[in-house]
Amino acid sequence: MIASTTNYNVKEQEPAADGIQLHDMERFSAMVMCEIKSPVDQGSSPPDSVGTEGHTSESSGNRQKGSLQGMKQELIPYIKTNKGLISNRTECKMYFIFLFVVIIGIFGSTSNMAFWCREHLDDLFVNTKFQDGIKERTFKNLSTITQFWKFAETVMIDSMYRNFQDDTHQAFGCMLQDIKLVGAPRLRQVKGRNGSCIVREAFQRSYRACHDLYSPAKEDKEPFGPGIGTAWTYSTAEELRGSSYRGRFSTYSGGGYYEDLSLNRSETIEKLLTLRNNQWITRGTCAIFLDLTLYSANISTIFIVKLVFENTPRGLLTSYDCKIVKLHQLVTSYDFVVAVCELMFVAFIFLFTAKKRVDVMVFKRKCMESVWDGFGLAILMLGYPIICFRIYSYVVIEPQIIQNISEEKFSNFDSYNWYEEYYNFGVVCLFTCAWPMIFKYAGVREFASLLCRYSMEMFTVLFIFFIIIATYIRMICVP
Template sequence: SAQAPRLHLQSVGKHRPPYSRELEMKTTLQELLIYIIFLTDLCICKFINDYFSHIYYENLLLGVAQIRQLKVRNNTCSVYPYFRIFLKDCYHEYRSASEDKSEFGLKNGSAWNYSPASSLAPWHWGFIGLYSSGGYIFTLPKSKNESIQKLAYLRKNDWLTRGTRVVFVDFSMYNANINLFCVVRLVVEFPATGGALPSWQFYSVKLLRYITYYDYFLASCEVIFCLFVFTFIIQELIKLKKMKTEYFKSAWNWLDMLLPTNLLSLLMENLLSNAYAYPDFYFLAYWQIRYNNMIAVNVFFAWIKIFKYISFNKTMTQLSSTLSRCAKDIIGFAIMFFIIFFAYAQLGYLVFGSQVDEFSTFQNCIFTQFRIVLGDFNFATIEKANRILGPIYFITFVFFVFFVLLNMFLAIINDTYSEVKADFAVIPSQEFEITDLIRQSYNKALVKLRLKKSKMEDVYPAGSMKRSDHTQADFSFSLTFSNSFESTYLTSKYNPVSEKQFEREREKNWLGLSFLCYKGATPKSTEVVLCN
């Protein structure tokens, strides 16, 4: 047997303890599947009854494991004429158009007959291909011995062929202690170049949402959120009806349209009706992950929308004005930047693609160059691949992209910010400071609660003699000039004005103060000094 030489070599070498859980390299797919699913650490220990299996004593195995493969047809690629006498078969890399769906082998059962995929079943994006959700499928029994026998039976009848391009091993577990499902997918891809590329996916998702009291509290929050979204949609529709085409000219309105999204509801009923069948939890986990991603994007845009409400602040107004004013310059610069950037990416792909993993694909080249800009790159790898072009590529890329183009980008933003800041210095911003809004709301609340006197009560104390309507009108007029002086005085501290504007404001304020002193109204502390 294949195991005899290996056991003999283990006994000859260094002494090992009689019981070891060390994972060893396996040479056949049968041994690989057995050790993937039935490792000593992950053995199915039946300690409750014969109908439920547990992994690590805490994780319930849901149903059984499923194994699926996808194949390509023969002669899906062309062989060079001079080699056709040596090579009669040709199996191309996996494509949906070249997928083999015909019967093969024993031609009985789902293991030998193609099972089509449902329309909503997600495809798998592997290292070297995008694979459909159909294929040749069989399930493993719950017993380890029966599973070994079934794998040996399939191996004996050549279930795996030269046309096999990928094998999936899927199973699911549930941990009641933390109310989480773990959906496991183990993948082995067989590229057209030969060899095997293993990979895996572990999805830990919460599919049973409402169990504890805290879950029901979250449910109430979700109801409130749904009501808010419903109200928000109605408001946006009313705004769209009033503004019509003008509604779409604002970037904030486009952001508002992205926020309300449709929620996905997934049902799990009847999935566990047969404990000896494979429950497709991967379908649920996949769409649950997509749903979580959708929520993440919505939360991101909700945070971005905060900029709309903090534009009352002078600093934030300057920043937003800077970005909007230099948008055209940045777009023009971005075109020039990406022309040079993609040129270097193409150069790196052609020179280092066959030797350096970071440049193996054009997409990897793009991400690698972003890493070079951030300083996260191993220069020795490209130097080893090409001692002449490697250093030249690295030095010229850093010089032109990092030292020249990025500094041009910063110069555009700095120059625009200086212009905006100068404009705000000459022309005072009419935006209402949010701090002023909060201060006024706070003062009004204190006045209504009788915790603070209003300006009228400060000038006319309680019990004082009544003034005529003419006197009160004069006071109101003078108080308006007083408030205008205070507003101009506070604003001038933060927004410098031109000389003409300053002279005009000063004359207006002196006129108001003179009128105030002439009428004999009680001035404030600052006005007493000016009147005297």
């Protein structure tokens, strides 16, 4: 009666064990069955006759087999349910610890002060106004080359070389004068080749020059102007140790014509006047880049700033990019906490990998039938690239940044931007796969199964709404 009552209670619950716990429970129930079966076989009294012995053993064997089969059907769900609930709670606690480790280990490496300083840099370059005739302009609404030169001679100079009465050194001028301009700024442009587009004979008199949209195959690499110096002769991306940059209008190579400015305000103004008077920017100019490297000592952070001016048929398109590189130093207690969380993240990934490997060896393809197994596999596939990038950042990128920073020469960190883009993409994907796993342990199995059952219908509806909204935005934004 007790076993029967237990069976009824168990059938009302859904077994929560999965993976290797299921296998251990079934093996445990089999051992229990063997222990129950052995006393019955050994405790039977010898029969009185041979005929009675055969009939009795056969009938008793059938009864014992049936009773054992029934007890097995009752014991296995009981063991699965109760043992599975205990293991499920343990996995839930471990997974919440894993989420905490991910948040602190990945996002805790950059302080709030660094983001505050980045916002200040945005205001300093992007939102500062300058007078253009009778109208005030900012970096965001530049449209002509003349306005670019006006911006370079006013806002750019004032932002890079702010002087303070209590500081004789060249200071950048934000966050209590702590951020310094490290290395000389670099002004670079890429050009399109003349004659890269075809003009019909009827319009050839009206167009003396024709420059197609930028592409590496149509890039101009010939000297121009005075023809002497890096500003007037082409340099390849390998020589500049640069990488391609994806702008709003096109993707540009890491080479081009460049001029390294100075840490001195007056020398920089003189170089800008020389470039402007010799018409450094021509009709073939496709994009102009201003690269800066800044350093903040009190938060041990490097800011890589890039101002982009794309010369399109509709005028200039401006964009701004600022990368934050935290130089890891174990100074404060919080730095040690972040370092411990990073090590725990590596340990969790190895632990999940070992568990998944055991599941694959025991259950074969059955371990990939659940949606949660797919999320777990995605976390593993994204965790290892993130670990590799962090190790590469510690071992290669940060020492290279410290070594390349010079007081007079420009330091190129375009390659770091490429690594950071993929790293941020991997982090976003990891969080996208990690948070839904909470539903596995939050007791919303029916809701999750309902979403999985109608996932295709939901995806179709969302895709239709996406097309409608995208079409509407394009209609109202593009004249």
